[in-house]
Amino acid sequence: MKVATWNVNSLKVRLPQVLDWLATEQPDFVGLQELKLDQDKFPEQAIEAAGYRAIWLGQKTYNGVAILSKLAATDVVFNIPGDDDAQKRLIAATYDTALGPLRLINVYCPNGQSLESDKYQYKLAWFDRMASWLSEQVLTYPNLAIVGDYNIAPADEDVHDPKRWQGQVLVSAPERDAFARLIDLGLTDSFRLFEQPEKSFSWWDYRLNGYKRNAGLRIDHVLLSKPLAERCHACVIDRGPRENEQPSDHAPVIASLR
DNA sequence: ATGTCAGTCAACGACTGA
DSSP states (O other): OEEEEEEOSOHHHHHHHHHHHHHHHOOSEEEEEOOOSOGGGOOHHHHHHTTOEEEEEOOSSSOOEEEEESSOOEEEEESSTTOOOSSOOEEEEEEEETTEEEEEEEEEOOOOOOTTSHHHHHHHHHHHHHHHHHHHHHHHOSSEEEEEEOOOOOSGGGBSOHHHHTTSTTTOHHHHHHHHHHHHTTOEEGGGGSOOOSSOOSEEOTGGGTTTTTOEEOOEEEEEOHHHHTTEEEEEEOOGGGGSSSOOSBOOEEEEEO
16 A cells, blocks of 8 residues: 655646556555645646546645545545634545554645844744644544655655755744654654665655756655554655756655555 | 755746745
8 A cells, every 4th residue: 555745836837747647657645735726726627537536725825635545435534623724734534544544644834034034933833833732632633644845854764965954944943843843753764664775765856957966855755653664564755756847946745555 | 054846926027835
């Protein structure tokens, strides 16, 4: 069973690439982020024609998240419960899989912009609220996967040039602490369960030839609860779509479970 | 400061966010 995440940076622009990728990879679940389209603009027919069901939380211009799956979703949650945040950044559902009920949470965590920005404070507060909600979810759902664009590179090995990035947004200590708090809930960064190539990244800036120089960061993650981590036998970053014409700046991450 | 995408508004180029 394959569980994936992909920040598509506009589903309108990337839809043909998403459909190609679904046909090739056949993931069972994929969380998409940065749809950048309103709720009523979601390409439901095209996704269904590709053999997938979808739940989505759209927003004009910014943000927006979806889960595509072969199975029907139940107990769907939109945004962090109790949150009156206008930004559409989280969607969750339960799926009745061969491995038992799977709780899948898909997040587009705030970017933060810079340490001086109000958006940085918003990011840290958002992680706080997410972590408290997750602390309940981990108790309710033994088979829990949280996928998405976390906008945090957890360690220096996830950064192409740690010296240049030191203390910057996406790698700063408070952000890494926020990520560590998620791990402390009993979650595992599935990518690090396995030996991986050095300089493995999931996002490369469009500017200054970031991808060609492999000047990237690993900020897209599949976190798994312990029962799922024990069933995880691979986690890879699929650079294929990053090499397309007109690519997203992110590559998909795919965890395989059995 | 740089640079490149994508979206909006509104009118072809400015702005914001990433």
